Amino acid sequence: MTDPATIVVAPDSFKGTMSADEVAEAVAAGVRGAGASPVVVALADGGEGTGQALRNALSAKLITVPTTGPLGQPMDGSILLSHDGTIAVVETATATGLHMSSPTPANAEAATTYGTGVLISAAAAAGASEIWVGVGGSASTDGGRGAIEAIADGGGLGSAKLTVLCDVSTLYTDAAPIFGPQKGADPNTVARLERLLTEFAQQLPRDPRSIPRSGAAGGLSGALWAVHDARLVSGIDHVLDLVKFDEILSGADAVITGEGRLDAQTAHGKVISGVTERALRHATPVWALVGRCDVTDEERRALHITTVAEAGNPTALREAARAMTAAAFG
Known part of the structure; x- marks a missing residue:
């Protein structure tokens, strides 16, 4: 048989x-x-569901963290912490998710990654030495400005190292024309977002605009690379290797x-x-x-x-x- x-x-x-x-x-x-x-x-590839895909592989526990949504609304977010406490997983979609913001030009321009930065800061405060940030499914095209501000407000990352699990290879300023319309941006809004990304890139310690994957989550990955020396990797390859x-x-x-x-x-x-x-x-x-x-x-x-x-x-x-x-x- x-x-x-x-x-x-x-x-x-x-x-x-x-x-x-x-x-x-x-x-x-x-x-x-x-x-x-x-x-x-x-x-998962770094986007929605990345935390769940990694939870079993890491024997991780879920920790609730008060944070804010993409339009500043108070909410409970969460991070995953591995069984030995060394690895934390932050899923951008849980605090800055596209599903949390109606796709309008005003929201596309106003949406911020601040809430995701709060989660990253909480992961460092929990004692993780490695923080994996899944960056797909974001409502924001703020270039990571909000997250950088939130991490600074939270006291920085200490010695924790960041790895960003990217679901796209898009460059930093390309995030606006490629993904802005999905988030509600009309042509005028896309043009303004491109200018804002360019201006913010020039203010960062390193310019992320030529770095592959720097445009993931509306530029969040690029800002984390520029300010916190994050590694930008293929999210799906990272997950496939782990499982x-x-x-x-x-x-x-x-x-x-x-x-x-x-x-x-x-x-x-x-x-x-x-x-x-x-x-x-x-x-x-x-x-x-x-x-x-x-x-x-x-x-x-x-x-x-x-x-x-x-x-x-x-x-x-x-x-x-x-x-x-x-x-x-x-």
Whole structure:
């Protein structure tokens, strides 16, 4: 009797709709329905859900921290602290998240990373020697000004070292034209934000404008690099290394990954691109389930995705995963 096929289920969250855990649960149910064996590893690339993706790997505990949202509203945020207290994880989306601010020109210009800076400062105060900052899903394009001010107000970082988990490779001032419209910025607002980013970059101890990944979270990553000597790394690669993804792939027959939207940004640091790059090394086929597909067949092939299907809710995800698995291994 042939052993059932092993399918690695490794999705990102569908932003604002389903968490990575929820997506993975639905996909795994479909894989089982087709008679295959799923191996589940919910992922994130520095954006929404990064804390949850890292929590189990670090045996981390959640600590509540009073902070402020992107428009200055008081709120409870949180940080993760590893079991030995040496590593803290701060997720920008929990304090400066796009979902916390209506996408209007006024909000796009007013949104600040101050609340994220409060969380970073709290992580240092908790005694962490390493602070990992996931910077996707931000409502702000303040160039990191708010976070830098909050860290200074909190007394600095002491000897703690920062690593910024970036979900894009965008340059500092490009954050305004590329991501500003998603945050509600109209053309005039985008132009003002570009000027503000340029002016702030020139005030920093080091100019971040030519540094890859410096535009993540509206320039937050670049400011942390310039002021606090942060390392800017690929968020998805950092997560994949921590969960030992290459070891998981070594016994797999296929991978099902996914995210809310497959588009031109996917290739620049998103979960799907990280998964396909690792799978290619193992000659493991990759199938993608996405809420929306905005790439051509040629672009899909360039991403090394064997097949893609749109599925925007748990039922659709389950049925699509079952159909994909049955077609390949039924």
